[in-house]
Amino acid sequence: MFRxxxxxxxxxxxxxxxxxxxxxxKINLLREEMVRTAKNKNLDFLDDEVLALSQALNKLxxxxxKLLHEK
Numbered sequence: 001m002f003r004x005x006x007x008x009x010x011x012x013x014x015x016x017x018x019x020x021x022x023x024x025x026k027i028n029l030l031r032e033e034m035v036r037t038a039k040n041k042n043l044d045f046l047d048d049e050v051l052a053l054s055q056a057l058n059k060l061x062x063x064x065x066k067l068l069h070e071k
Contacts, residue, residue, distance in 0.1 A: 016067065023064045030057045 034053035037043070043050050 016070065020064070020067055023060060023067060027057060027060045027064060030060060 030053060034050060034057060037053060038047070038050045041047070041049070
């Protein structure tokens with residue numbers, strides 16, 4: 001059984017929180033880039049460039065969701 005004050009448990013929790021923050025920051029940056037790209041080129045969201053960014057965003061969102069379910 002693990003104790004909450006066990007250094008290994010605390011380090012593991014901090015690692016997961018850091019990973020969660022890192023992924024969330026990447027998600028936000030990618031979303032902003034996708035919207036900026038679409039606006040700058042007057043593109044709709046079916047354009048190849050915008051779709052590629054959208055797919056990358058979805059990949060990060062899936063990683064984030066998996067990380068949340070590991071808690």
